[in-house]
Amino acid sequence: MNYLFFALVLLGFLSTAWQQWHWLPQGDGLAPMQLLSKAMMDAASASVSLAIGLIGSMALFLGLMKVAERGGLLTILARLIRPLMVRLFPDVPAEHPAMGAMILNLAANALGLGNAATPFGIRAMHELNRLNPLPGTATNAMALFVALNTASITLVPSSVIAVRAALGSREPAAILSTTLFATLCATLVAVPAARLLQRWVTALPETKQSVASATTEPVPEQAAALLPEIDAGYPPWVSRLALLALLAFVPVTILYGKQFSVWVLPGLVIGFLGFGLWRGVRVYEVFVEGAKEGFETAVRIIPYLVAILVAVAMFRSSGAMNGLVMVLAPLTTPLGLPAEALPMALLRPFSGSGAYGLMTAIMQDPAIGPDSYIGMLVSTIQGSTETTFYVLAVYMGAVQVQRLRHTLAAALLADLAGLAAAVWICAFLFGER
Numbered sequence: 001m002n003y004l005f006f007a008l009v010l011l012g013f014l015s016t017a018w019q020q021w022h023w024l025p026q027g028d029g030l031a032p033m034q035l036l037s038k039a040m041m042d043a044a045s046a047s048v049s050l051a052i053g054l055i056g057s058m059a060l061f062l063g064l065m066k067v068a069e070r071g072g073l074l075t076i077l078a079r080l081i082r083p084l085m086v087r088l089f090p091d092v093p094a095e096h097p098a099m100g101a102m103i104l105n106l107a108a109n110a111l112g113l114g115n116a117a118t119p120f121g122i123r124a125m126h127e128l129n130r131l132n133p134l135p136g137t138a139t140n141a142m143a144l145f146v147a148l149n150t151a152s153i154t155l156v157p158s159s160v161i162a163v164r165a166a167l168g169s170r171e172p173a174a175i176l177s178t179t180l181f182a183t184l185c186a187t188l189v190a191v192p193a194a195r196l197l198q199r200w201v202t203a204l205p206e207t208k209q210s211v212a213s214a215t216t217e218p219v220p221e222q223a224a225a226l227l228p229e230i231d232a233g234y235p236p237w238v239s240r241l242a243l244l245a246l247l248a249f250v251p252v253t254i255l256y257g258k259q260f261s262v263w264v265l266p267g268l269v270i271g272f273l274g275f276g277l278w279r280g281v282r283v284y285e286v287f288v289e290g291a292k293e294g295f296e297t298a299v300r301i302i303p304y305l306v307a308i309l310v311a312v313a314m315f316r317s318s319g320a321m322n323g324l325v326m327v328l329a330p331l332t333t334p335l336g337l338p339a340e341a342l343p344m345a346l347l348r349p350f351s352g353s354g355a356y357g358l359m360t361a362i363m364q365d366p367a368i369g370p371d372s373y374i375g376m377l378v379s380t381i382q383g384s385t386e387t388t389f390y391v392l393a394v395y396m397g398a399v400q401v402q403r404l405r406h407t408l409a410a411a412l413l414a415d416l417a418g419l420a421a422a423v424w425i426c427a428f429l430f431g432e433r
Contacts, residue, residue, distance in 0.1 A: 005311055005354070012036065012314030019319070036317050043313035046364070047306040051298050053166045059294035061158040064272045065111060066290025071272075071279035077107035083239040088148075088191065091131070091141050098127030102145055109152040121149060121391075122398045129399040137403040138396065144194040146395060147410040150386040151186035151418060153246075154179050156268070157383030160359075162294075164379055167363050169370035173268075175379045180249070181425045182384035186418035193413040197406035308357030336423040337377075340368065344378045349388040349415050356382065373430045380422040385415050 019032040030038070068074075078100075085103050086094045093099070101124035108117035124145060132139050157179045164172035276283040315321050328339040337345065340362060348355040359378045363370040370379070388411045396404065 005307060008311040008315045011320045012311070012316075012318040015318035015320040015323075016314075032318075036314060039313045039317035040310050043309045044306050047309045048302060051302045055295055055298040056166075058159070058162050058298045059291035061162045062294035062297065063287040063289075063291035064268060065156070065158055066293065067276040067281055067283050067286050068111065068272045070286045071276045071281045073275065074104065074107050074111065077110055078103045080239050080242045081106060083236045084243070088144065089141050091139070092128070096127065096131070098124055098131065098141075101127055106148060106152065109149065110155050111158075117149075118394070121395055125395045125399050125401075129401070132399075135399075136401060138401050138405045138407045140194070140198045142396075142401065143198065143405060143407040143410055144191070146391060146407050147190040147194045147414050148187065149391055149395075150388050150411040151183060151190040151414040152386060153183045153187050154383060157379075159356075160379050160383040163356075163360055164363070164370045164375075167360070167370045169375075171371065174371075175376060175383055178376065178380040178422065178425045178429065179383040182380055182418045182421040184246075185421035186384065186414045189417035190410060190414035194406065194410040197410050201405045308354050309361050312358060312361045336427040338374055341374050341377050341381070344381055345385075345419055348381055348385045349412070350390070355387070373426060376430050377422065377426045380426055381419060384422050385418045386411075388412060388415050 013036075016032045016036045023032055025031070082099075082103055085099060085106075089099065089102070092102075101120050105117050105120035105124055108120060125142065128139060128142050128145065129135065131141070155176075157175060160175060160179075161172050164175070273283050273287075276286065312321075324343075325339040328342055332339055332342055344355060344358050344362065347358055359382045362368055362378050363375045368374050370376075388408075392404070392408065392411065396402075396407070
C-alpha cells in the first residue's frame, strides 16, 4: 500500500508538472499546478464530510449487527456449519479448539463482523499450529482455512451498504444478492483449489497430535465465551437443509434481485430487532452500544479516506487516470470490467482500507455514482473479496509460518473467482453486457 499510495501521488504530480511546463496563460484560467492543489484540498475536505455523513449509516448498521450478535446469531450460524467443517478438515479432530475457532471466524465473516472475525482467526491459527508436525510450514488445514477466509460467504455486507446509503444510493442494499453470489462462487472454487494444490507441493506427515512447541496467545474473551456453545452443533440434516436453502436463495436473488432489494433495509431492521427481542436481548441498550462503535468506526477511517482520496484526486485531476482508462478500456471492458473499476480490483487483495477509500472515491464521481453499473460492481468487489495479503501476514505471522506452500495460490484463486463472479452477476443484473 505504501508503494501504491506514493505511485498515485507521484504520477499525478509528474503528469501535472509536464502540463505546467507546456502551459500558456489564458485569461484568468488556473494553471495546472493550481488546479492540482485545489483538487487536493477539495478531496481532503470531502473526506471529512464523507466520514461525518457515514456516522449515521454506520451507527445504524453496527447497532443492528450488535443486537443480532448479542442474540446469538453468530452461534446459530456456527452450529449450522459445524458438520460441514468437520468434513472439510479431516486432519483436525472434531472436538479440537481449532475447529470451534475456525467455525466462529467464518460465521463472523458471514455477518460482516470483520472486527469479531479476526480474533477467532488468530486463535484458529494458533490451535492449528499445535497440530502442525513442522512448525514454520503451513499445513493443509491452514491453507484451506485461509482460502475459505478469503472467499468467506457473506450474508450481510453491512459496511458497504452503509457507504452506499451515505452516498445517496436509491437502493443501497442492492448488492446483497450480488455479494452472496460472488462469495458463494469464490467458496466453491477455494475448496477444490486448496485440495488440488496440496497434492502438488511437498506433503506433510499426517498427525492429529499436538507436537508443536509454540505457545498460544490467551483466548480472546469473546472466543472463550462462545467456543463451548458450538461444540455440539446441530444434527447433520439441519445443516444440509440450511445449505440447500442458501443455494436455493441464490437463483431467487438473481431473478428477482431488483424487486427484492427494496425490502432489504426495512427487513433487516425489523428482522434483527425482532430476533433480539425473541432471544431476550435488551434491544435498545444493545443497539445504542453498537451504534457507538459505528460512530467510532466512522471517525477512525477519516485518515484512511484523506490519504486515498487525495491520492486519487491527484491522479484523476492530472489526467493520468484518463490516460490509464484509454489504454485499458479496450482490454477490460469487453470482459465486463470497465477500466474505472480495474484499480479497485487490483487494490482489494492488498489493502482493505485503501480499497474502501477507492470504492468511495469512484462512487463519489458524479459521472459514475453508487447506482451505476460501475458503482454496483466496485461495491460488490469490496463486499465479496478479501485483503488476501493482509490476512496472510496477520494469520501466518501470528504463528511464525514462513513457508506458505500452496496457501497463497489457493487464496488468490478464491479472490479471482470472487472477482469474476462479481463481474458476471453485476453485468447480468444491472445490464452491462
